[in-house]
Ligand SMILES: Nc1nc2c(c(=O)[nH]1)N[C@H]1C(S)=C(S)[C@@H](COP(=O)(O)O)O[C@H]1N2
């Protein structure tokens with residue numbers, strides 16, 4: 001057994017799990033890889049805030065304490081990175097994006113998430129509504145490590161993981177679907193892992 005497991009360290013055969021959990025072209029990992037396009041920012045919690053702005057009638061902002069005072073959810077989700085790894089049953093605690101959106105008035109159909117360090121990613125608003133996206137601060141029962149997006153990141157698990165902005169500071173609502181950091185560099189505008197929407201044109 002050792003002979004085989006050696007070569008597959010950090011991976012698991014996809015036949016071990018129901019196929020409906022693993023999108024095409026993905027393999028499973030037990031570890032948790034770090035993928036960052038730049039250095040890890042370190043924003044102190046007393047300087048942290050989260051803003052819902054852009055095309056809204058009145059922008060709304062939450063401090064760290066105000067965010068923690070909102071209803072919290074713990075969810076179990078599968079995550080899928082465009083570099084082909086997937087990780088099942090990851091546990092996160094935070095605030096549903098529905099909770100933030102309920103406190104602004106808007107008709108804009110798109111949004112851009114933006115982060116400390118300058119990262120951005122775009123999504124249809126529909127993809128962060130209805131219990132599909134969360135602003136999370138806790139991973140597997142412990143504060144989210146800085147390299148994985150702490151103090152807080154967004155998770156949008158039904159899309160490729162580049163849509164899950166680490167070090168998030170706000171979302172900007174927009175009329176148009178405006179490509180973000182990876183989307184302008186050739187990644188797919190939407191990024192559905194079940195349709196293998198990895199790159200522009202997929
Ligand atoms: N701010 C920011 N968010 C980001 C990224 C990044 O470079 N900066 N990388 C994205 C990509 S490509 C992936 S796969 C995931 C990786 O998250 P992880 O490092 O926690 O695995 O974060 C996404 N969110």
Ligand SMILES: [Mo]
Pocket residue numbers: 035081082083161162
């Ligand atoms: Mo990624």
